[in-house]
Amino acid sequence: MSAPFVLAVPSKGRLQENTEAFFARAGLKLSKAGGARDYRGTIAGLDNVEVAYLSASEIASQLARGFAHLGVTGEDLVRENIADADTRVSLIEGLGFGYADVVVAVPQAWIDVRTMADLDDVTTGFREQHHMRMRVATKFINLTRAFFSSHGIVDYRIVESAGATEGAPAAGAAELIVDITTTGATLAANGLRVLDDGVMLRSQANLVASRDADWSPQARETARVILDHIAARARATKYREVRTRFRQCDAALLGEAHSRFGVETPFGGPTSSGMLTLHCPPGQLYALASFLRDHGAETVSVGSLDYVFDRENPLFAKLETFLRR
Ligand SMILES: Nc1ncnc2c1ncn2[C@@H]1O[C@H](COP(=O)(O)OP(=O)(O)OP(=O)(O)O)[C@@H](O)[C@H]1O
Ligand SMILES: O=P(O)(O)OC[C@H]1O[C@H](OP(=O)(O)OP(=O)(O)O)[C@H](O)[C@@H]1O
Ligand SMILES: [Mg+2]
Numbered sequence: 001m002s003a004p005f006v007l008a009v010p011s012k013g014r015l016q017e018n019t020e021a022f023f024a025r026a027g028l029k030l031s032k033a034g035g036a037r038d039y040r041g042t043i044a045g046l047d048n049v050e051v052a053y054l055s056a057s058e059i060a061s062q063l064a065r066g067f068a069h070l071g072v073t074g075e076d077l078v079r080e081n082i083a084d085a086d087t088r089v090s091l092i093e094g095l096g097f098g099y100a101d102v103v104v105a106v107p108q109a110w111i112d113v114r115t116m117a118d119l120d121d122v123t124t125g126f127r128e129q130h131h132m133r134m135r136v137a138t139k140f141i142n143l144t145r146a147f148f149s150s151h152g153i154v155d156y157r158i159v160e161s162a163g164a165t166e167g168a169p170a171a172g173a174a175e176l177i178v179d180i181t182t183t184g185a186t187l188a189a190n191g192l193r194v195l196d197d198g199v200m201l202r203s204q205a206n207l208v209a210s211r212d213a214d215w216s217p218q219a220r221e222t223a224r225v226i227l228d229h230i231a232a233r234a235r236a237t238k239y240r241e242v243r244t245r246f247r248q249c250d251a252a253l254l255g256e257a258h259s260r261f262g263v264e265t266p267f268g269g270p271t272s273s274g275m276l277t278l279h280c281p282p283g284q285l286y287a288l289a290s291f292l293r294d295h296g297a298e299t300v301s302v303g304s305l306d307y308v309f310d311r312e313n314p315l316f317a318k319l320e321t322f323l324r325r
Contacts, residue, residue: 003214004050005222008062008071011053018097019072026233049222057081064088066212069219076102076203080140090322091206092315098205100180102140104198107169108191115196116151123155133157137168138178147200166190209319227315236305239279247274248296261288
């Protein structure tokens with residue numbers, strides 16, 4: 001038997017739940033043969049796939065080393081843990097969950113420090129006054145260095161923080177922090193404020209592909225099948241299916257519907273009897289139904305779509321382009 005295709009997914013928390021729900025919606029059911037404590041799983045109906053349950057940061061490292069073909073993890077962890085990330089891995093698609101901003105936050109009491117430029121000014125004064133560099137508590141060491149350097153800030157020192165980073169300033173362990181925030185509640189509770197231009201990265205969970213995995217023809221075919229499921233589901237959620245029939249329907253009317261409402265005609269049409277199937281963005285449904293009735297339709301039905309399988313698979317095309325580079 002050939003080496004398995006490895007899909008790495010988060011092993012705990014909301015990321016795990018959201019990831020499993022995401023694959024399930026795409027028609028890919030992840031299951032752990034040995035129950036919740038098992039860290040190996042399978043995908044129903046897809047032989048030769050091994051699902052590896054790992055911590056989100058470990059997933060980034062495994063992708064960088066080619067130990068997993070595809071994985072789900074946060075962009076923040078990809079950019080922090082993988083040097084030269086864009087050559088080692090490809091962010092195939094943002095998954096719409098795991099949103100978190102990586103931010104620079106300072107004590108609310110620093111009323112004169114609103115921007116990175118203000119921070120630059122105070123770091124210099126701080127060093128002269130205290131004979132030490134200002135301390136930044138974070139676990140995002142590489143992201144912090146790159147961001148501070150892009151703002152020309154050099155008078156600082158990183159204090160590596162393993163957890164509860166927001167508590168570092170009050171504890172006297174650092175002057176400011178770089179950490180992730182979603183609602184802002186933790187920052188506020190710790191008397192901290194994000195600098196106006198202090199959002200370093202807007203992160204979310206991504207489907208990530210590794211360059212250095214063993215991309216045998218069989219592995220590529222497995223990736224194609226997985227990405228085909230995901231693309232079909234993604235396409236389906238962008239549209240509703242609109243059906244109607246009326247004689248007055250013609251190409252000019254469909255052209256107008258396309259430009260006004262973003263409507264697609266997946267099967268061409270209308271047929272000789274005037275039957276028409278359209279795909280319409282959810283926000284334009286009422287406007288479209290009104291337009292069709294104004295032009296002669298008696299009845300317009302709308303249904304949701306589970307999957308739309310296209311010959312083109314933009315996700316697999318992206319993977320292939322990346323592996324060719
Ligand atoms: N409120 C949040 N708290 C923590 N992580 C979040 C939050 N919202 C989104 N995320 C994302 O989840 C990922 C971190 O997940 P998790 O904490 O499970 O991983 P980890 O840091 O590898 O694990 P551990 O904390 O056990 O070391 C990051 O990509 C992060 O951006
Ligand atoms: O802006 P907020 O909505 O307050 O969220 C941000 C906080 O949430 C996370 O911690 P969490 O308690 O999830 O634990 P973790 O660090 O172990 O992931 C993260 O490390 C921040 O501290
Ligand atoms: Mg964590």
